[in-house]
Amino acid sequence: MTQNNNGGGQDRFRAVYERHAPLVRAVLYNICGGEHLDDLVQETFIKIWKGLPGFKENANIKTWIYRIATNTALDWCRKNASAKMEHWLPDVPGGEGGEANAIHRDIVKKCLLRLSPEQRAVVTLCVFEELTVKEAATALGLPEGTVKSRLHYARAEMGKFFQVNGVTV
Numbered sequence: 209m210t211q212n213n214n215g216g217g218q219d220r221f222r223a224v225y226e227r228h229a230p231l232v233r234a235v236l237y238n239i240c241g242g243e244h245l246d247d248l249v250q251e252t253f254i255k256i257w258k259g260l261p262g263f264k265e266n267a268n269i270k271t272w273i274y275r276i277a278t279n280t281a282l283d284w285c286r287k288n289a290s291a292k293m294e295h296w297l298p299d300v301p302g303g304e305g306g307e308a309n310a311i312h313r314d315i316v317k318k319c320l321l322r323l324s325p326e327q328r329a330v331v332t333l334c335v336f337e338e339l340t341v342k343e344a345a346t347a348l349g350l351p352e353g354t355v356k357s358r359l360h361y362a363r364a365e366m367g368k369f370f371q372v373n374g375v376t377v
Contacts, residue, residue, distance in 0.1 A: 221257055224269065229253075231270070231337065232277045238332040239281035239325055252280045274339070274347035278329050285325035319369040327362035334359055 229249070236248045255276050263272060320328055333344040334355070341359070345352040370376075 217260075221260055224256060224260065224273075225253060228270065228273050232273060234336070235274060235277040235329075235332055236281050238320070238336060239278070239328045240284050244284065248280055248284055252277050255280065268346075271343060271347045274333060274337070274344075275349060278333070278348055282325055282329060315370065315373050316366075319366050319373075322365055322369055323362050327358050327365070330355055330358040331362050331366075 232252050233245065233249055236252065237245055240248060256273060259272075259276070263269065320331070323331065329348065330344060333339045333347060334341065339347065341352050341355050345355045348355065
């Protein structure tokens with residue numbers, strides 16, 4: 209990748225990669241799991257590389273990258289709809305905190321498996337990445353009402369799961 213990329217520039221791409229690789233990995237992992245994570249990260253950054261020359265400088269690059277990563281993840285989920293998701297449990301944010309905290313994070317991880325990929329995407333962006341509904345809607349290319357609806361139903365599903373598992377939120 210030493211070519212100039214039609215104005216995108218290798219240095220520009222390297223800076224984007226270095227700054228945003230952790231968020232791309234987190235989004236992909238929370239939606240798709242870890243088994244194909246490296247391939248999905250590579251696919252996402254190929255799309256970013258190809259799209260970088262056309263990226264408008266006045267736009268929010270982070271939102272643009274969230275959109276590419278989320279669409280890559282959702283495309284993978286659609287293509288692999290029959291794949292079992294039980295083998296992965298996404299890393300749920302939460303620092304140190306002992307055994308009780310680890311148990312709660314494990315329950316949250318298991319709960320995420322019950323959500324559709326679209327709901328996991330919204331939860332990942334709005335809860336884990338702390339985007340506003342408007343920012344998530346922009347990143348997903350969806351109306352705000354759709355994001356609100358998915359978030360509402362995801363939270364309801366998670367609430368039921370937590371209640372059954374004795375977790376108070």
